[in-house]
């Protein structure tokens with residue numbers, strides 16, 4: 001294989017997509033060897049097993065240098081013949097297929113047929129997935145445009161949780177009993193919020209959407225939560241805001257008083273995440289609540305008067321059967337949240353399932369089952385409004401956000417479309433500064449370790465502000 005990092009990455013990702021449990025290496029001996037040679041006018045790919053040739057294909061170059069997408073297309077066609085099947089998302093291995101569909105729609109002035117043809121010709125995506133991505137891309141246009149470079153979205157992260165879920169690979173830290181971690185983190189977070197409020201003011205930027213996520217932000221006490229909300233609403237001008245989301249994800253951290261506070265500070269979208277409505281599953285994956293707790297908090301949320309609620313479910317937890325997943329889905333649908341997000345379990349590095357229990361990727365659910373989920377949601381009035389893929393997800397599947405009519409989660413769409421600047425505040429929060437002239441995203445990262453963030457907050461925040469300043473100057 002030529003020593004071209006983007007080609008190697010593409011080959012690795014596609015091989016893992018076709019053969020999820022194999023180890024891919026570019027050196028040494030292996031049962032199956034795939035050799036790629038790069039001549040001046042062609043690329044030859046050969047598969048050998050025990051020195052015996054299984055297959056060889058030659059791909060002729062178009063005259064221009066072969067870019068990583070073209071190479072991935074060659075490699076996909078080869079490995080697809082070798083495996084004897086295709087992949088629903090073709091040669092696309094990235095997490096944002098809708099963003100690509102979006103580009104095709106723009107290139108063809110929203111002509112869906114032309115966009116569909118190009119999408120499939122270039123990436124070998126199945127008709128069904130290509131149509132799904134294009135329909136989501138088309139619907140989200142009214143939310144993304146007109147995009148004004150003076151509008152930004154804010155993400156405030158609270159990477160602290162009451163306990164660790166077994167499938168979690170996120171850098172969330174479990175809170176200590178005395179509450180010191182939350183207290184220290186809030187102190188640092190307030191400094192950062194103030195610093196960014198000043199930056200936005202200096203650059204005449206206005207807040208379009210605000211998302212307080214985690215982790216579990218509802219882990220803060222009422223008093224801490226009020227300090228946070230007071231700082232956010234007094235420092236930033238939120239007069240033109242389209243959406244203010246708060247993740248009250250785990251019901252055991254949510255009280256009636258906290259919900260009233262959130263309502264008082266104008267939160268207008270709340271997340272409450274059951275993941276499953278099966279108590280045995282919840283206990284097995286380390287959640288500290290039951291399905292009944294979810295129902296109780298949901299009732300409180302409605303009593304307080306929130307009219308947009310998102311609920312998350314995960315397909316593939318604790319070897320649940322399709323019937324168990326569908327039962328959870330039905331129970332959540334009966335509650336009638338405005339948004340319902342269906343995730344495919346992804347067993348990533350860092351999760352307890354992978355690190356301690358050695359769990360690998362397993363393809364448990366069929367395509368028919370995912371179709372059943374989608375039909376069930378459609379029958380109940382939900383349509384897909386955003387989609388992203390995860391590496392190592394069950395059945396090479398995707399995460400799909402569904403919503404009732406006119407209830408799209410705006411921040412989710414903007415974050416995936418990458419056509420607006422997102423400011424990431426807090427430990428582990430990644431920001432994306434959008435440069436419209438170049439249609440380019442510049443990412444700004446924050447240290448993930450919360451204790452390092454707490455201890456060195458002033459220095460970390462100063463560096464971050466500088467990085468944002470540099471990128472914002474280009475807009």
Ligand code: SF4
Nearest residue numbers: 161164165168172215
């Ligand atoms: S609530 Fe979310 S962030 Fe917290 S441990 Fe569970 S999966 Fe991880």
